[in-house]
Structure formats: structure tokens, C-alpha cells
Amino acid sequence: MINAGIIGASGYTGGELMRLFLNHPEVNIVAATSRKLAGKPVSGTHRHLKGFLDLKFQDLGPGEARESCDVAFLAVPHGAAMDIVPELLGGDLKVIDLSADYRLKPDAFKEAYGFEHRDPRDAVYGLVELHPEVAEQSFIANPGCYPTGASLAAAPLAKAGMISSVIFDSKSGVTGAGIAPTETSHYPNMAENVQAYKLTTHRHVAEFTQELNRLDNSLTNISFTPHVVPAIRGILTTAHVFTKDKMSTDDVRTLYEDMYRNKPFVRVLDGLPSLGSVRGSNFCDIGFEADKRNNRVVVVSAIDNLVKGASGQAIQNMNLMFGLDEKLGLWNAAAAP
Amino acid sequence: MINAGIIGASGYTGGELMRLFLNHPEVNIVAATSRKLAGKPVSGTHRHLKGFLDLKFQDLGPGEARESCDVAFLAVPHGAAMDIVPELLGGDLKVIDLSADYRLKPDAFKEAYGFEHRDPRDAVYGLVELHPEVAEQSFIANPGCYPTGASLAAAPLAKAGMISSVIFDSKSGVTGAGIAPTETSHYPNMAENVQAYKLTTHRHVAEFTQELNRLDNSLTNISFTPHVVPAIRGILTTAHVFTKDKMSTDDVRTLYEDMYRNKPFVRVLDGLPSLGSVRGSNFCDIGFEADKRNNRVVVVSAIDNLVKGASGQAIQNMNLMFGLDEKLGLWNAAAAP
Amino acid sequence: MINAGIIGASGYTGGELMRLFLNHPEVNIVAATSRKLAGKPVSGTHRHLKGFLDLKFQDLGPGEARESCDVAFLAVPHGAAMDIVPELLGGDLKVIDLSADYRLKPDAFKEAYGFEHRDPRDAVYGLVELHPEVAEQSFIANPGCYPTGASLAAAPLAKAGMISSVIFDSKSGVTGAGIAPTETSHYPNMAENVQAYKLTTHRHVAEFTQELNRLDNSLTNISFTPHVVPAIRGILTTAHVFTKDKMSTDDVRTLYEDMYRNKPFVRVLDGLPSLGSVRGSNFCDIGFEADKRNNRVVVVSAIDNLVKGASGQAIQNMNLMFGLDEKLGLWNAAAAP
Amino acid sequence: MINAGIIGASGYTGGELMRLFLNHPEVNIVAATSRKLAGKPVSGTHRHLKGFLDLKFQDLGPGEARESCDVAFLAVPHGAAMDIVPELLGGDLKVIDLSADYRLKPDAFKEAYGFEHRDPRDAVYGLVELHPEVAEQSFIANPGCYPTGASLAAAPLAKAGMISSVIFDSKSGVTGAGIAPTETSHYPNMAENVQAYKLTTHRHVAEFTQELNRLDNSLTNISFTPHVVPAIRGILTTAHVFTKDKMSTDDVRTLYEDMYRNKPFVRVLDGLPSLGSVRGSNFCDIGFEADKRNNRVVVVSAIDNLVKGASGQAIQNMNLMFGLDEKLGLWNAAAAP
Structure with missing residues (x-):
């Protein structure tokens, strides 16, 4: 089983990661962080998860994340990930960043976001269909919606x-x-x-x-x-x-x-x-x-936008990074109509 | 594996049965019937199922259904099920009727629907939480939404x-x-x-x-x-x-x-x-x-209304009728928001 | 022409009063107040009124209102009207209060709102169809939606x-x-x-x-x-x-x-x-x-809710208070579909 | 007063013409035609008009229209107007065609609609802001939405x-x-x-x-x-x-x-x-x-789309064709929000 931590779990992409993980046969959610909501039950915010998750939001440090998790998903605002990622990488922890921070080359980043990147590091852009090299990575920049x-x-x-x-x-x-x-x-x-x-x-x-x-x-x-x-x-x-x-x-x-x-x-x-x-x-x-x-x-x-445009694609990346079938936990039809 | 047939599969409850079965580890969809659409691909009508199902709509007779299926779901209009059910029951086939035909006792049926029931037979009302006896049945009247x-x-x-x-x-x-x-x-x-x-x-x-x-x-x-x-x-x-x-x-x-x-x-x-x-x-x-x-x-x-109010509840009934965990294939959180 | 002032004009009922007045042949809007937006154009907030109104939000005192207006509409939060109404009444100014403050008898008010009314005065409840006496009033409590x-x-x-x-x-x-x-x-x-x-x-x-x-x-x-x-x-x-x-x-x-x-x-x-x-x-x-x-x-x-449930009914009251046909400025069909 | 007839009044643009005319000080609606609904009350179809209009749908011939109306609005399907217009024009009746039939030059019409125009006549394209010559016309092709x-x-x-x-x-x-x-x-x-x-x-x-x-x-x-x-x-x-x-x-x-x-x-x-x-x-x-x-x-x-994109623009055209202010009956703000 893969132990997954979600850094910044109080928003929509965090909630969607958890919803999808509930049907993923190889993933345990071990941590869902939120500074603001630390100590409160996750299902108080993501009410559709009631009955599935007993988890409470935590305020988890990078060290703890590296210890308890096999993979960390960053669902934090743009500009925040670049201060967290350097502390997560370097060991065994795989990291998938759903923010915009590592999607662009540093020059393009500066032009688009108006400030100098504080951690100008290469990341594979996790648009799986165009980037087969995802499979070998430990760090992925998950594409925008x-x-x-x-x-x-x-x-x-x-x-x-x-x-x-x-x-x-x-x-x-x-x-x-x-x-x-x-x-x-x-x-x-x-x-x-x-x-x-x-x-x-x-x-x-x-x-x-x-x-x-x-x-x-x-x-x-x-x-x-x-x-x-x-x-x-x-x-x-x-x-x-x-x-x-x-x-x-x-x-x-x-x-x-x-x-x-x-x-x-x-x-x-x-x-x-x-x-x-x-x-x-x-x-x-x-x-x-x-x-x-x-x-x-x-x-x-x-x-x-919340699945292929964010959390689903992040899990598709995770599957490949861990050598699993990319469809695992994601092979569901739309709830149409 | 349970071979399931859906009689009257072109509407919403038929589509929803199929969507849910795709994630049910114990069910094969062996037939989806529609007189009007016989020969046409199911995913032409239920377009969200494209990529999951190669099935075509058929015009399946009761005899064939008894032969090929372990369970038949009737998703036909009210008044139509009572002409089909007698031909399906009596052998090994389990039947779950999603129409209103067998939900009421004959007198109540006549009062509500204005005509005499043509097959006044007892059925357990499949509101699982109130009818634990569902587990032993081979014929269930699935409740209205x-x-x-x-x-x-x-x-x-x-x-x-x-x-x-x-x-x-x-x-x-x-x-x-x-x-x-x-x-x-x-x-x-x-x-x-x-x-x-x-x-x-x-x-x-x-x-x-x-x-x-x-x-x-x-x-x-x-x-x-x-x-x-x-x-x-x-x-x-x-x-x-x-x-x-x-x-x-x-x-x-x-x-x-x-x-x-x-x-x-x-x-x-x-x-x-x-x-x-x-x-x-x-x-x-x-x-x-x-x-x-x-x-x-x-x-x-x-x-x-399409899940607990129809197709999901029908599968919950099926699970119990086959001795399975009632949650099997249904234990998903809502796609909220 | 009737000079109308709207006290608290930045919300939906204020905007709706103005929209309706634009087609009222006997009304001039002379003031639209908002402390927070004073000095800003009304059509910046109520953008659908662009081209109709050059008015800016003001911070108008009760004395000025009594001087410049023939009728004042209070579209302020519950609890605020009771501090304004006493300063408006007593002269020629007619007042229509769209808040809840004067709708209930003082005892009922206390029970519903949990505090003692600060201006326990009688007002006719302006549900026109049930209160023909509206026509003779100078102060009306406009009903809730x-x-x-x-x-x-x-x-x-x-x-x-x-x-x-x-x-x-x-x-x-x-x-x-x-x-x-x-x-x-x-x-x-x-x-x-x-x-x-x-x-x-x-x-x-x-x-x-x-x-x-x-x-x-x-x-x-x-x-x-x-x-x-x-x-x-x-x-x-x-x-x-x-x-x-x-x-x-x-x-x-x-x-x-x-x-x-x-x-x-x-x-x-x-x-x-x-x-x-x-x-x-x-x-x-x-x-x-x-x-x-x-x-x-x-x-x-x-x-x-914004017309008969608030601003339209307030104008219907105004029409009757000024001896006009109650339909004046209000005789429009719904924009259906 | 202008007597207006609406040919094909059972659809949305017909209903919208009537809704707008109710507030037009210079227009009487004298006829609303529908072959299918002839004899039935207009407010049975356009239910928001109940209380405003006692009119019934009629099946009105061109001769009658020329006699009873000053202006006729054609709200009929594309391809139908070209068989009606020739019978309406030639006398005093002004005609505004809301169908696509006369918007294009004959060659362009044939290319777009795939058949030869049966009444290749010039009409001014009634996009008022670009066609000041509308004012002098007796026949206008009202633009598409x-x-x-x-x-x-x-x-x-x-x-x-x-x-x-x-x-x-x-x-x-x-x-x-x-x-x-x-x-x-x-x-x-x-x-x-x-x-x-x-x-x-x-x-x-x-x-x-x-x-x-x-x-x-x-x-x-x-x-x-x-x-x-x-x-x-x-x-x-x-x-x-x-x-x-x-x-x-x-x-x-x-x-x-x-x-x-x-x-x-x-x-x-x-x-x-x-x-x-x-x-x-x-x-x-x-x-x-x-x-x-x-x-x-x-x-x-x-x-x-139903006002400036159809019926409102048709009335704007009518106003100018009759020498009225183009804003007459149309000078209303949107019912926002």
C-alpha cells in the first residue's frame, strides 16, 4: 500500500484527491493538512466524505511528511509550493505538485507570474499523454486545468x-x-x-x-x-x-x-x-x-477540471510513478446525466 | 461472477445500472435490451459509457434471459413488468423489478393505478434498510424514488x-x-x-x-x-x-x-x-x-433519485440476494461539489 | 412628480427599487444612500442601470432626506431602521420601511428578534391586498418576502x-x-x-x-x-x-x-x-x-421575492399612499421564459 | 395608435413581441396568429401574459392582415416568410420579417440555405445601429440573434x-x-x-x-x-x-x-x-x-437573444419606420440580478 499525504487538503482539489483515493486499491490516506482547520474533521469540510474517513486535518511539517508518507500531493496556492518542495525532496518521498510553481521553465515563470522563482528546479510536466517519462520521476508538476x-x-x-x-x-x-x-x-x-x-x-x-x-x-x-x-x-x-x-x-x-x-x-x-x-x-x-x-x-x-484537470491527473501520475496501471482507481464512467 | 441482464436499458435507470456495474467486481453485464434501439451500441445512447462497454442493445426474449443471466433487472414502464415477470420467474433467475408493478398489494395497486393487476403475486419491497428479508428472495420489487x-x-x-x-x-x-x-x-x-x-x-x-x-x-x-x-x-x-x-x-x-x-x-x-x-x-x-x-x-x-432511488438500491438488493456485502460496487462518495 | 430617496441603496432591494422607478412616470430618484459606497456611481454596483442613472451613492442625514424627498424607502438591515425612522417621521415625508423592524407588534417583535424594540410605534403592514387602509398612511412596514x-x-x-x-x-x-x-x-x-x-x-x-x-x-x-x-x-x-x-x-x-x-x-x-x-x-x-x-x-x-416580495410591493404601497393607481410603474409582465 | 399583427405568435419571439408591446404607448396588438392554436387564448401558451391580453390566436389571411394592421411582424420559420411577404407588401402595411428569409442577397441566400429564393426582393437589414436608412422603409429584414x-x-x-x-x-x-x-x-x-x-x-x-x-x-x-x-x-x-x-x-x-x-x-x-x-x-x-x-x-x-437579438430590435425598427423615438417602449433596464 502507498501512504499518501495531502498538503493543503481543505480546498476542492484536496477533497477530490480524497474522494478518488477512497476507490484506489493501493492507497492509504495518512495525512490531510490544513493549518487553518487543524484538529477539525475532514468530513466537516468535505461533507460528502462522511462515513468514509475518520481523518482530522493536521498541521504537518515537511519532516513528518517525509517520514509518514510515500507520496505527497501539494494542493497549495501558487507561490507556496516553492517553499515546501525543497524540504520534501531528496529522500524517498515522491512529490506531485498541483500548484503552478514548477510547470514553467524559470524564465517563463518569471514572465507569467511576475517574480523570480525561489527554487528553480526542473520538473517533468505531468500531462501523461504527452510525457511518457513521468513513469521514472519522483517529482512531477501537475498541469493546470x-x-x-x-x-x-x-x-x-x-x-x-x-x-x-x-x-x-x-x-x-x-x-x-x-x-x-x-x-x-x-x-x-x-x-x-x-x-x-x-x-x-x-x-x-x-x-x-x-x-x-x-x-x-x-x-x-x-x-x-x-x-x-x-x-x-x-x-x-x-x-x-x-x-x-x-x-x-x-x-x-x-x-x-x-x-x-x-x-x-x-x-x-x-x-x-x-x-x-x-x-x-x-x-x-x-x-x-x-x-x-x-x-x-x-x-x-x-x-x-477537478479530475483530469487536477486531482485525477495527479493520481494518474502517481500510478505511473509507482509502476502501477495508470487507470488504477480512476477507471470510472462519468455520473451522467 | 454474476451475469446480469437489463431489460429496458435505454433510459436513465438502465444507464445508471450499467455505470454502477462497471465498478462492481462480481458482475458481468451480459445483455442490455431495447426493442427500439436493438442493434445499436449502448454507448451511442449512454455516451458516458464509451470506452467501457462494447455492448449493443438487443431484443431479448424471456427464455434467452433465463438462459444467459443469473439476475434480470427490469427497467421498463409501469404496467409492462407484469407481463414479463411471470415468464422470467420459476427457475434459477433472480429478478429485480424497478417498475411500480409489484410494489403494492393488489388492492392498493388497483386503487393507485386504476386497473386490475394481471399477475397478483407477492414480492418483497426492496427498501433494504426496512426489509432484511430481502436476502432470501429471488424476486424483489425495487422501491420508487x-x-x-x-x-x-x-x-x-x-x-x-x-x-x-x-x-x-x-x-x-x-x-x-x-x-x-x-x-x-x-x-x-x-x-x-x-x-x-x-x-x-x-x-x-x-x-x-x-x-x-x-x-x-x-x-x-x-x-x-x-x-x-x-x-x-x-x-x-x-x-x-x-x-x-x-x-x-x-x-x-x-x-x-x-x-x-x-x-x-x-x-x-x-x-x-x-x-x-x-x-x-x-x-x-x-x-x-x-x-x-x-x-x-x-x-x-x-x-x-437514480442511485438510492432506483439503480443503486437495486444493486444493493442484488448484493444481498446473492449473499454479497451490500456495499459491493456501491461504496463510493458523491462527486461533490 | 414624487421625489424618492432610497436609504440603503447598495443591496438587491435598493437596486430593484431603482430599476422599477425608471419606468414609473411619477417618480424622480433624488437620493440613493450608502455609507460604504458614498461618492461611487450607483451604476458601478447596479451595472444593469448604466445609461439610466447618473446618480452617485450619498451618505444622507435624516434632515436632508426630509428636505429633499417626498418619500423615503428604507432598505437597511433589520435593527437599523428603528434608529432612523423616528428621525424621518413627523413632517411631510412619507416613509416605507422594507426592513422587518415595524412589521410585528412590539411583543411579537421581541419574541422573534430577541431584543426590545427601541421605537415601539404602530405601522400599517403593507400587504396591500389585505390592508386597504394603506392608502391613508404616511408610514408603512413593507412585508417580508x-x-x-x-x-x-x-x-x-x-x-x-x-x-x-x-x-x-x-x-x-x-x-x-x-x-x-x-x-x-x-x-x-x-x-x-x-x-x-x-x-x-x-x-x-x-x-x-x-x-x-x-x-x-x-x-x-x-x-x-x-x-x-x-x-x-x-x-x-x-x-x-x-x-x-x-x-x-x-x-x-x-x-x-x-x-x-x-x-x-x-x-x-x-x-x-x-x-x-x-x-x-x-x-x-x-x-x-x-x-x-x-x-x-x-x-x-x-x-x-425582489418585486412583490420587496421593492414592487413597496412601490405599490407608495402609489396608494400618494393617491395614485396601484399599478402605476408596475404593470409589466414577467420576462418569461 | 399603431395596430400591430404578429404572424406566427406561438413561439418565443412572438411572445416577446407581445410582452414588449404591453409597455409600448403607441401600439395595439390586434392579431396574433397561429394555425395550430387558432381559437385558443394567447395566455394559455404565454402564461406570463395572463391578465394583460384577452386575445385568442387566429388563423389570419394576408388580406385580413393588410386590412386590420398597420404593421405586421413575421415570426415564422425560415422558408415560410418568402411565401407570405409578397402578399403583404404593396399597400400601406409595413412589414418586419424576423425570419432569415430576406436578410441575405439572393446568391448568398442560396449558398447558405441550399435552395433558390422564391421572392428575390431587396430588404433593408434592420440592424439599426448600422443602418440608419431603416427609418424610411416599409419592409425590414430583422437580423438574426x-x-x-x-x-x-x-x-x-x-x-x-x-x-x-x-x-x-x-x-x-x-x-x-x-x-x-x-x-x-x-x-x-x-x-x-x-x-x-x-x-x-x-x-x-x-x-x-x-x-x-x-x-x-x-x-x-x-x-x-x-x-x-x-x-x-x-x-x-x-x-x-x-x-x-x-x-x-x-x-x-x-x-x-x-x-x-x-x-x-x-x-x-x-x-x-x-x-x-x-x-x-x-x-x-x-x-x-x-x-x-x-x-x-x-x-x-x-x-x-429574444430582445435585441429578435423582438426588441424588431420594435426598434418599427419605431423608426413610424417616425417614433427608437427607445419607445424599449427603454427598460435588465431585471438583474
Whole structure:
């Protein structure tokens, strides 16, 4: 059995890690930390876990984590992980960081986040379908939610060198903004609404760029505009791709089926994806259509932002890091409708 | 392994049986029937099952079902099951009927449904927490969605002989009305709305009455008004109970904790239930408060209508009928939030 | 023209007063106060009013209000109005208090709110359909949102002396809880949910009791349980009435049509009400059904909590206080669907 | 007073015309036609109009319409209007066609709709803000919902000759698909979902192209992908514009403020638009941001698809055709939140 600790377990990704671990045959949750809620029962915050977990939140130091855990998941705010990771690494403990801290190369990080990285260390970017080398790592930077859906939507076209420019227009559920109530998440503001934000400046674009450039380093024309939609979970990403040559939908299908043939969590559809068909699951569903008149392909991907966009992908990484089947504990269908 | 057949698999309860079976270690789905969709892939209708099931809908006769299956689940419309069940029973096949056909005694059936039962046979009512005799049966009438949440909400008070009268005011998600689009289920009509219907005449009241009378045969004052709310899944039932004597909230708690102590799928809460905390799961969460000034207790229960209110409970019944742990394949936390 | 001032204009009821005044031919908004937002444009907070209002929030003293306004609307928290009202009254200024402060007789107030009233003065309860004396007043206590829908649902049966006991089970939209984000109003918690609260202790029951007792002072068995539902606006109230004698639905209809014949904002329906059909409007729609087997009638009412349940009703009161047609500025159909 | 007839009044745009006319001081509704519902009360279908309208649906011939009406609004399916319009025009009757039949030049029509136009006649395209010549017309083709929001979002940049290419990614409420329940509009499919459709082939793109080409006939690179979102009303359009030169957000603002200075129904915002702020109103709210690093501007527009996207705009056209203030009967703020 793998002893897992969750550093920063009071938020949505922490809760989702625990929900998923409950059905993982090889994992014990040994610690769930929260400074603020230390001593309080985990099921007081994550009430759906009542009856499954007797755990209380702790305030666990790095030393204790290294002693009691085989793997630590960091579900802390951006900027906090870089102060914790150096104290966790170096021994036997495997670490999966769900924050943004180690996803970008130091220069790209500074540009996106506006300050110098305090622990400029290499990490493998844990987008499993694009990074088979995950299996050998002890430290993984788990991808952002938008970058997961966007990168998977565009990767086969990028790898084929077909992309001239791409605009990602993403529609995210409200849990993407976290567990704390805000003006945007206030039901009367969010219901029956669609809210665009950070039209040209969302930091996640740096992640797509880095990933897509690994597949095609000549590709620079990448844009991204996120929106919040009235959904609890899920991200639908519409990738508007201008291609170098004209393609048919069948041409596109060949590229996607080839790339994702042995990737169990990517489903290349005949039709178009829906958030309902991935809700609560670790799938990324993808559909597309080539424009008959122009050098243009539209690709749509759907993920659950808390599963494939965060905690599920983190467990998929863990499975591979420990030599397990990547599907272990994750092979569930969406609770649709 | 148990070979399971689903008769009438194109609707929501059929889809949910399959979703849940995918994580059941002892069940093979050997047949999913639909006359209308025979020959078409199951994952064309239940798209979230893509990648899990290669099955096609069949048009399976009773003889074939008896041959190929160990257990048959009937997810057919009310009135249809009574023509199928007699042809399935009598051999080794175990049968669980999710329709309303065998839930009521023949007289009560005639009064509620307006016609004479064509197969007036006894069946155990599969509300597991109230019917331990389920374990020895080969034929079970699986309870209705409203009756499950309502009966569990009131049973401890009924068993204690404390109920003078009770009004169940239920709020159901839209899947309760089935997979076919209707004027009520049309998003512009249902979103941002609450729709009361059948204010005094919903047939399910006959089920509660039968169940609560088993616990207290002097109890006759039972009323029920259902509503549809803007939720995909879930039923919240508010039971307004007038009690014979004044009770404290602690008195109530004692009754509920005693009755549900060893019932893993009923959670007696300190607070109040939410649909989110049971979504996709087989739990019935219950909270309550006694009125300090009157002989009155308000009890609130929450279930997922497709799981504990239908397919999950059917599997819970199957587990017991086959001598398995009732939790097998069902021990999942809700996908909350 | 009537010069209107809104004391406490930063919340939902303040915004709604302004929205409605924009179409009122006899009203000028001369002041909108907010201590916290003084100096900021009103349309910065109430963004839908952009283009209609150049007004800035002010911090207006009572003396200034008496000087510049013909009518003042108090949209302040409960407990705050009783310190402001005494300074506003006494001159020509008419005052409509949307808070709870003056709705109850002092003893009932103390019991419901737990402290002694600091300004125990009589006010007419502005539920226009039940209080024709509104027309002669200079000070009105505007009813609560739940009490409006509940009182109108039960009044004809109460007036006829037919009610033996009544339980109000209300389902409210989220704006009922105000403009400030909370855990309950957080979209991931509220969407796809129904949340019961204060099962037996909501203060509004004191208002119904006072109102229904005016119509039948022998009626004491009144209960109330509120719920929040995933809707921005609206309250659907299901009144479960036990009657002294058996009634037919036609008997009920006669009572309701008689009582509401000349009440333009109450629509007695043939069918059942929906929140959509009253959204944004000042209507209270009512439908009902008598139980054929028991002494029981179920009545359902629907209002928009911000209009008939607050600001619209306040303007209806104002119209009558100033000798205008009660429909002035309010005679709009709901924006349905 | 203007006598108005609505041909095809049983759907959403028909209902919305009537709702808006109720507050129009210069309009009498003299006829609402529906072959299917002839003889039935209008308020049986449009239940929110109960108490306002005693009208019954009629089956009105063109001759009768010409006799009884001053203006006829056609709210009929695409392809049906072209058989009715020729019989209505020629006399004094003014006609506003809300169908797609006369929006495109005959060649463009044939390409988009796949068949030869049966009445190839010129009509002014009633996008008021771009077509001041509306005022002198007796026949207007009322714009489509998507083209209204999209054209207004891009027009100032097109007029300035700044657009190199533009992709419109639109998010529409469910009423855009009409009053008839479908699989897409089924609440369990639509809630908590975002559904892309017709990724590269939606016919409305022909309308944008025609309109934007009037402003810049060199502009050919126009793409469009529509989505349905869980909202009753509203369209949010995100226009991803690649510009010929680099622009600042202030440059953009100057263009938009100049073009829309005297257009009361277009509000150029400092921030970003929301569907709530236009719900039920005739406004088009617009916000934008220039990308600091690339030749790229993102513009977001929000309209209510049933008002500015259909019936409100039709009335705005009518006002101008009859020499009235374009705001008459339409000058209402959104019912926000």
C-alpha cells in the first residue's frame, strides 16, 4: 500500500484527491493538512466524505511528511509550493505538485507570474499523454486545468506541424475558481450568465505555449481567452486552429486517433463532447470538424477540471510513478446525466 | 461472477445500472435490451459509457434471459413488468423489478393505478434498510424514488409510534421524469423554476402508506406533494411530522441513530442534508429538528433519485440476494461539489 | 412628480427599487444612500442601470432626506431602521420601511428578534391586498418576502375560517439571502441543490401568524420551513392546509376568486404557478387542489421575492399612499421564459 | 395608435413581441396568429401574459392582415416568410420579417440555405445601429440573434479597416433553439453543460460577412462557432480579432465610443459584459481588451437573444419606420440580478 499525504487538503482539489483515493486499491490516506482547520474533521469540510474517513486535518511539517508518507500531493496556492518542495525532496518521498510553481521553465515563470522563482528546479510536466517519462520521476508538476484540455485538444495538430495559429476559447465551471465564495461565484451573478475574464492575459497560456512548442517549436501564434460558465465542474475548450494546409475532417481524425490510440483517458469521438459525459471522471473527450472552405479546423475538448484537470491527473501520475496501471482507481464512467 | 441482464436499458435507470456495474467486481453485464434501439451500441445512447462497454442493445426474449443471466433487472414502464415477470420467474433467475408493478398489494395497486393487476403475486419491497428479508428472495420489487427518501425520513418516528400525521413535501431533480424531452423538462421552463405537480394525487403515496403502516398500522394521516426543481439528480424530502407527544431534537436523534446504526447507506447528520453530498452515490442523508413550541418534528432526507432511488438500491438488493456485502460496487462518495 | 430617496441603496432591494422607478412616470430618484459606497456611481454596483442613472451613492442625514424627498424607502438591515425612522417621521415625508423592524407588534417583535424594540410605534403592514387602509398612511412596514407569498396563499381560507392547521413549505431563490457572497450562495454549493434551513425557527412565521390571525383569531397551528433553491429570483410557497370541513377544488376557487377579484396583482390560476411567469413582475400567482379523500387543500403561490416580495410591493404601497393607481410603474409582465 | 399583427405568435419571439408591446404607448396588438392554436387564448401558451391580453390566436389571411394592421411582424420559420411577404407588401402595411428569409442577397441566400429564393426582393437589414436608412422603409429584414451580437462587436474595427481576421465564438442561451423541447434542451442534458454545435457550418456567418463587408469589403477571413450554454436567455459573443496593426485598448475604445456615441442601445463598458445586465432588455453591452504582445483585440458583446437579438430590435425598427423615438417602449433596464 502507498501512504499518501495531502498538503493543503481543505480546498476542492484536496477533497477530490480524497474522494478518488477512497476507490484506489493501493492507497492509504495518512495525512490531510490544513493549518487553518487543524484538529477539525475532514468530513466537516468535505461533507460528502462522511462515513468514509475518520481523518482530522493536521498541521504537518515537511519532516513528518517525509517520514509518514510515500507520496505527497501539494494542493497549495501558487507561490507556496516553492517553499515546501525543497524540504520534501531528496529522500524517498515522491512529490506531485498541483500548484503552478514548477510547470514553467524559470524564465517563463518569471514572465507569467511576475517574480523570480525561489527554487528553480526542473520538473517533468505531468500531462501523461504527452510525457511518457513521468513513469521514472519522483517529482512531477501537475498541469493546470485549462492547459490540460487545451494542450490535448491541439497536440496532434501541433505534432504534425500543421498549426499556423490557434485561439483557445475556454468555458470553465465555477469550481475552477476555488472553494472560497466570491462576487463571481455568487449564485445570482453566475447563474444564467457567461463571464469572460482576462481576455488576453491569463497566465495559463504560458503552459500551452511551452507544451505545444515541445511538439512544434516554430509555433508561436497561440492565444487564449477563458470564460466562467454556470456549471459546477468541467472545462469545454474550443480550439480555433488555422492550419498551414487545407485538411479534411478525416485527415484530422487520423492524426488524433494515431496520437491517442493507447491513451485510455482520451476518447476521440465521432460527435462532439459534453461536460456531462466526463463529469466526475478522468476522461478528456475530443471532437472536431474541418472547415470545408478554409484552412481551418475547430477542435473541442471536454474535461472535468477537478479530475483530469487536477486531482485525477495527479493520481494518474502517481500510478505511473509507482509502476502501477495508470487507470488504477480512476477507471470510472462519468455520473451522467 | 454474476451475469446480469437489463431489460429496458435505454433510459436513465438502465444507464445508471450499467455505470454502477462497471465498478462492481462480481458482475458481468451480459445483455442490455431495447426493442427500439436493438442493434445499436449502448454507448451511442449512454455516451458516458464509451470506452467501457462494447455492448449493443438487443431484443431479448424471456427464455434467452433465463438462459444467459443469473439476475434480470427490469427497467421498463409501469404496467409492462407484469407481463414479463411471470415468464422470467420459476427457475434459477433472480429478478429485480424497478417498475411500480409489484410494489403494492393488489388492492392498493388497483386503487393507485386504476386497473386490475394481471399477475397478483407477492414480492418483497426492496427498501433494504426496512426489509432484511430481502436476502432470501429471488424476486424483489425495487422501491420508487420518492418512497425511498420519504419512508427512510419517517420510519424511525413511525416505528416508535410517535407520528400523528405527516406531510411529505418533496423536491425532485428532473431525471425523475425520464430521458424523453417534455415541456416540463425543457430548459427554459425548468431552469430558475420550481414546479409543483399532482398536489394531492401522486401515486407514490400508496407506497409510503404501505411501508409506514407496516411500522405503525394506526398511522393513516399521510400526505404528499411533489415538486420538480432545477437539478439533474436528487430528491430532497421535507417531512413535516406532527407527533403524538412533544419531542426534543435529541429524542429524535436517538430514534434515528438506533434504527440506522448498522445501515451503511443511511447517514444521520448533525446538520442538514444537501443534494450535492449524495450526488452519484447510494446514500440517504438525514437531518432533523424538533419544534420547541409544538408537537412537531421536521425531518429532511436527501438521496440521488437514480442511485438510492432506483439503480443503486437495486444493486444493493442484488448484493444481498446473492449473499454479497451490500456495499459491493456501491461504496463510493458523491462527486461533490 | 414624487421625489424618492432610497436609504440603503447598495443591496438587491435598493437596486430593484431603482430599476422599477425608471419606468414609473411619477417618480424622480433624488437620493440613493450608502455609507460604504458614498461618492461611487450607483451604476458601478447596479451595472444593469448604466445609461439610466447618473446618480452617485450619498451618505444622507435624516434632515436632508426630509428636505429633499417626498418619500423615503428604507432598505437597511433589520435593527437599523428603528434608529432612523423616528428621525424621518413627523413632517411631510412619507416613509416605507422594507426592513422587518415595524412589521410585528412590539411583543411579537421581541419574541422573534430577541431584543426590545427601541421605537415601539404602530405601522400599517403593507400587504396591500389585505390592508386597504394603506392608502391613508404616511408610514408603512413593507412585508417580508416569505410572508407575502404565504399570507396571500392562505388568506381566503383563513378569512373563511376553514383552516384547522397549515404548514408553509417555501422554496426561495438565492437573492433572498442578499447581495453578499456566502458559503450557501457559492455557485458550486447552490447549483443542483435544494437547501432546507431553520426548519422550525424562521422569524417570518411571526408575520404570517399575525396576518392570518387578523383574519381568523382562532388559528394558531401555523408552521413554516424555508428552503433555498437554484433560482436567482422567486419564492414558491406550498401551503399544506388541513381544513375544518371537506372542500372541493371549486369551493376553494370560489373563495380565492371572491377575495382577489379586484386585486390586479393576484392572479388566481386554473393551473399551477411557476416562478418564470412572475419573474421580474409584481404578481402573486396562485393555484390549488383539494384532496378528494381528506380534509385537506394544497395551495401554491409564486412571487418574485425582489418585486412583490420587496421593492414592487413597496412601490405599490407608495402609489396608494400618494393617491395614485396601484399599478402605476408596475404593470409589466414577467420576462418569461 | 399603431395596430400591430404578429404572424406566427406561438413561439418565443412572438411572445416577446407581445410582452414588449404591453409597455409600448403607441401600439395595439390586434392579431396574433397561429394555425395550430387558432381559437385558443394567447395566455394559455404565454402564461406570463395572463391578465394583460384577452386575445385568442387566429388563423389570419394576408388580406385580413393588410386590412386590420398597420404593421405586421413575421415570426415564422425560415422558408415560410418568402411565401407570405409578397402578399403583404404593396399597400400601406409595413412589414418586419424576423425570419432569415430576406436578410441575405439572393446568391448568398442560396449558398447558405441550399435552395433558390422564391421572392428575390431587396430588404433593408434592420440592424439599426448600422443602418440608419431603416427609418424610411416599409419592409425590414430583422437580423438574426448571433449576427446582431457579432456584428455590433466587430463593426467599429471593421469600419476602421483594422481587421485582418476574426473568429466569433458565441455562447447562446437555450431559448435560441425555440419553444419546442428537444434532446439538447432537455434539462438533464443542458444543465451543467456547454454544447458546441455546427463548428464551421452555421448559416449565420453569411449575415456577419455581408454586414462586415459593407464596412470593409476586403475583409474575408470571418469564422464562427456557436455554443449553447445553461442560460434561458442571452448571447455572449467573444470576437477574437487579429488586427492589421497593433492597437492599445484605448485605441479600441476611441473607435467604439465614436461609432456608438448616439446609439442608446449599445453600451460601451469600462469592464466586461454579463448576460444578467442585459437580460430582458434591448441593450448590447460591449467590452474589450487589446493584447499587449500581439496584433490582437478581444471584444465581448452581450445581448438578450429574444430582445435585441429578435423582438426588441424588431420594435426598434418599427419605431423608426413610424417616425417614433427608437427607445419607445424599449427603454427598460435588465431585471438583474
